[in-house]
Amino acid sequence: MEEELLGTFSNYFEQPLIDEILAEGKLMEVPAGETIMDIGQYIRSIPLMLSGAIKVLREDEEGDELLLYYLEQGETCSVTMACCMGHTKSEIRAITETETKLIMVPVQKMEEWMAKYKGWRNYVFDSYQNRLNELLQTVDSIAFKNLDQRLMDYLKKKVEVTKDNRIKSTHQEIAYDLHTSRVVVSRLLKKLEKMKKLVLHRNYIHVVDL
Amino acid sequence: MEEELLGTFSNYFEQPLIDEILAEGKLMEVPAGETIMDIGQYIRSIPLMLSGAIKVLREDEEGDELLLYYLEQGETCSVTMACCMGHTKSEIRAITETETKLIMVPVQKMEEWMAKYKGWRNYVFDSYQNRLNELLQTVDSIAFKNLDQRLMDYLKKKVEVTKDNRIKSTHQEIAYDLHTSRVVVSRLLKKLEKMKKLVLHRNYIHVVDL
């Protein structure tokens, strides 16, 4: 565990902090497809990602979903932190996209370390910045782009995150993430297939060139 | 100036910090409609709002705009901070919505105070949280709501921020903020007028009940 932690976070964290994380944090290995955080849930610990990918999504009152962004190695969920610090319920849902290794750190510790370690402060602030920028990208995407482009971006990102150009999703699942309907996704995917950008199969999509 | 600073920020800032802000910060009074920060611009100081309101907006490559949120008394622009800390260009444009009083604090100071004052850390941290939550609201709005509702929300917020139920905007200006066309805004406003929610005039809108 220590090597992984060092490798991932060593540019931020000083040795005493690493020791504390190893002592206080709980290592978890989560298979793909697990909901590790849900809307309305109170949060007592925050995750430091060692490997894998987590997708973070938003849901409205009617249960409509929208993918916000992915979290990857070395990142943490600032929205979750915000909830922790404000002692409010989670505003988002987080689901493992691939098998994921992470360390869960209790909230109290994270507040303590804020005062104690410069490295921790820097890490937390940088995380906030990254999340803000990702959210701005998300806003751009839904505000300024049409579905064709959003779908292409989505597929591209998915290949990147899963490190696999065979995307194992049904059209319905993609529709949920983009907050549209299955029929629309099928239509647009067919269009992309005709443009030789991908090949459609049952239960997976072979991305050729986007 | 000191009373205003105290009044607005005293729940966060300790006295020595207030003294430093008074010494290092530059008070500015900006009339309505001024661009105080623009996309692509490098930022050397961050604003602490004493009074008034600033609208923060995003623009894509083609020059299409979208209102993200308003900043009000006691707030600061975290997206700007993020740029400062990362030494990158501004991702957003900020325009005074009303006459605004603010204190500009140089970036170096803000980094220094991060280590030195707990109150400053808490303030910066809370600001990030508030911005993240506002951005999530913005995402919800454009992802899940239709224009009718977004327009109503927009007008409601504008009344709140300007403390005036006569909204002094042309339909074109509203269209820019919502990232739609003038014709569409005129159409929807007319619908709202027929529903007795407002009364339309040239160059202003009298909001009755939204």
Add this chain to the structure above:
DNA sequence: ATAAGTTTGTGCCCTTTGTTACTGTTGTTT
């Protein structure tokens, strides 16, 4: 007062996206 510019109202049509309904195909269960 006239001319020019700005703002708003409205009709018509187009594009994008969403909905419904039905089909065929594949995989699973019994």
Add this chain to the structure above:
DNA sequence: AAACAACAGTAACAAAGGGCACAAACTTAT
């Protein structure tokens, strides 16, 4: 093998929103 469920393809239609054109009302400059 028969029945069923999940997934994908497609046509037809509906709705939301955007674009164009033009008219009317109002404002400002000359």
